[in-house]
Amino acid sequence: MPESPILRDERTDFVENTSYRWAYHLLSYGLLASVAYRSFVRNESSWDLLALVIAGGAVATLYQGTHRVLSWRWAILTWAGVVLAIAIAASIVLLSS
Helix, strand or coil, X not given: CCCCCCCCCHHHHHHHHHHHHHXXXXXXXXXXXXXXXXXXXXXXXXXXXXXXXXHHHHHHHHHXXXXXXXXXXXXXXXXXXXXXXXXXXXXXXXXXX
16 A cells, blocks of 8 residues: 655745754753752762763754855854853853863
């Protein structure tokens, strides 16, 4: 018995992409929570998990950049976030020593 073809439209693509977005956020924030727990509660190094979070963001950014969907506003906000994160990390390191 032949199966009927599955019709795809914009709504299907939208719902599918939204589900991927939710899954990505769940994994990223779950990994960040695990990193925080390992660091603050168990006093363990968790660079491996943090590298997964950063690599996931880098892959998405590179993909979007190669398809030219990123704006100058996005670039400025991203670099501001990077500078702010470095400043916070440096202050935590300096205060803990």
